[in-house]
Amino acid sequence: MQRIRLRYTKRGRLRFTSHRDFQRAFERALRRAEVPMAYSAGFTPHPKVSYANAAPTGTGSEAEYLEIALTEPRDPERLRALLDESLPAGLDIVEAVEARTSGLADRLTASVWELRLDGVAPEDARRAVDAFNAAETVEVQRRTKNGVRTFDARSAVVGLESAKTHSSQADRPSDHPCAILRLVVRHVTPAVRPDDVLSGLRAVADLAPPVPAAVTRLAQGLFDEETGTVTDPLAPDREAAATVPHPAAATAAATAPA
């Protein structure tokens, strides 16, 4: 059985896709692309897909990850292209590597987010960020199924800054004041989401964007304590593939029609 890890995006208006919606769309794409999926055993077999850590509905993402299990080996790049073609534009499959290591989910310990605050002056954003960073804890509230919960949004945040220029993936035109925040947050339980950090900014500095923030996950991976950066979670698989070609993949490449 071959396992392939994919990075995919939720871009533009399709960022409103919920995780359940994405799952259905992805499983259909697997059928359209005629991917030889491995199925779970049991009464109602399901294709073997493991999703990791999906971004909330309404937030964009450049870095979502999943892993699929195949019964026959396939070339990851060709598989990627086929799957990408089988999904609506915006849900794009951007990277594929064969799994050579264990524990992809264990390597997703932090995320980098971009928060675009339309209608907010950059100076105001900077002041709020400074106040947030200076605080020891920032209590915020979130409504959950079981009522309103209060928790600290500060300790999971390992980086929050107001960006000078934006490397935006977001899709809104901007001729008005617009602040861009870059946020690095650890994946902890309970999760601290970009929304919670925005609530925190409101709590510490009364920052209240006039329109909902456009939030995009730029990266996800292992948090490097020394450099304070988030590393590419597929890099170990890619490195392993470069040194030892997988026998199955080699066979597939050899037998594939030109």
Add this chain to the structure above:
Amino acid sequence: MPAEAAESVFPQLEALLPHVQKPIQYVGGELNSTVKDWDSCDVRWALMYPDAYEVGLPNQGVMILYEVLNEQDGVLAERTYSVWPDLEALMREHHVPQFTVDSHRPVKAFDVLGLSFSTELGYTNMLTALDLSGIPLEAKDRGLDDPIVMAGGHAAFNPEPIADFIDCAVIGDGEQAVLEVTRIIRAWKEEGRPGGREELLFRLAKTGGVYVPGFYDVEYLPDGRIARVVPNRSGVPWRVSKHTVMDLDEWPYPKQPLVPLAETVHERMSVEIFRGCTRGCRFCQAGMITRPVRERSITGIGEMVDKGLKATGFEEVGLLSLSSADHSEIGDIAKGLADRYEDDKIGLSLPSTRVDAFNIDLANELTRNGRRSGLTFAPEGGSERIRKVINKMVSEDDLIRTVATAYGNGWRQVKLYFMCGLPTETDDDVLQIADMATRVIQKGREVSGSNDIRCTVSIGGFVPKPHTPFQWAPQLSAEETDERLAKLRDKIRGDKKYGRSIGFRYHDGKPGIVEGLLSRGDRRVGAVIRAVYEDGGRFDGWREHFSYDRWMNCADKALAPFGVDVDWYTTRERTYEEVLPWDHLDSGLDKDWLWEDWQDALDETEVEDCRWTPCFDCGVCPQMDTSIQIGPTGKKLLPLTVKNAAPAAGGGR
């Protein structure tokens, strides 16, 4: 329309989406959706299914017309659906108009707003959409820059209750009709829109296939009945004809079915295997207004399934029609598809309503690899006598034999559909449903040797519909319907030995009365619809939004000036002489034949199916110049041998 009025409203909408439920339903971008260049098209359609996206998106009618129109050069079609009240409130607050999900352009910027009404319960949603669009609710107040508001779908066979709100209605099959309408609009626009809106509507009306309510006056008798409906200008026909597509193989739509991201009510690749039905069930409007039977060929079906699955990735195929087991080659179709998709985990489904052993063979074939969970049959009436009244020719012994075969083949659950409130019905007719269910369980336990089998009885109130032999029948009041259903429930629950194996699902009689008012209503009912809408009525097909009291209060007020009331429209029996509100809409059925069939119903006399007995003169074929088109073609559906020859994913070219 000035160009800037056609700009996308997505930026404004986007700011509202984080605050509403399931925002994905408003963003479009579905697989196989089409966005054409606005400026390079001269005829632009907004197609609306006036219900929530999750119900509207899978609608075959809208999907077919969307594709047929978008295939034309210079024509574009986009879709719009009803927005839920949470978004409606925000749109009103922030002045965002009703939009299409494809390019998010305001509906008002289009040439036509075409609404597909499968049910009358979408009427209030139409008014919401018109108002959100900034289009005047009543046709008489609209100007040159407002779209033509056109109704279609089965409910449009009696468009009189919405006559004030629509500019026109088209009845029957839409495929060719929309192209003809497009041609007329294009010519009128090219000529510089001579004579304005009225001239365009006149050109449409002149074809004889587009009903423009504004060109007809309704005169009433002192007792409230209609005296006559007459054209108020020369050149428009006395009666407007339905449209009939004759060769379904020439119209293999949808070719590229839309694949939603949001969850919807039907997630499958649907293929219409034939259109029309001549079984002659007297309650069934669909069967009456879609005659004659026109089959899609076995090879045409095979091709549509193959292409459709490739285009969508759906894992289920639905073979749709009004009675799918009646296709002349259904056995070969079922076997051929089951063979073809044996290894692909593709489910096949057939809305199975016929009660005979052949149906079980079919069901077995379609579930070759899968579970045999439930089979559904629709005897519709509980007693032999009432089944003769409705012309649903199935004897209780047939039914028991059929379910015995089903349980013997490993099926564990049988669902039975019935109606309550059928003409001439008494308590006894309905209570016999319990006896039937008991016999089903008895037989099932005997055949399967197990107590682990179930029978579910599902029952709803009957609503008499226009263009059927029951169009003259009195509807049973909500109170009597509820009483009768309560008696049936008590009888089933009271059965100590079998009651626990019988499930009972029923719908109360109140929504049926509103549906009855709208189904057989005339133009005066429009005032009720408007009052309900203005009082906040929306999504009447949804239990959590529907308010019977609101409808009754509004009807009392709005109908009082005319001296009629809800009972007058629903529980009153009509006579032969009465002019019915829809008489000037020609479904092809001969009114005298319908009346005779109504008399036959009262005499408990059955009528055969004209596919295998001589014509019984319902009138449709000569009136519409059509004929029955059925097989067998003798062709076989072969497995596609090319499949799996070269693995596509990663291994292909």
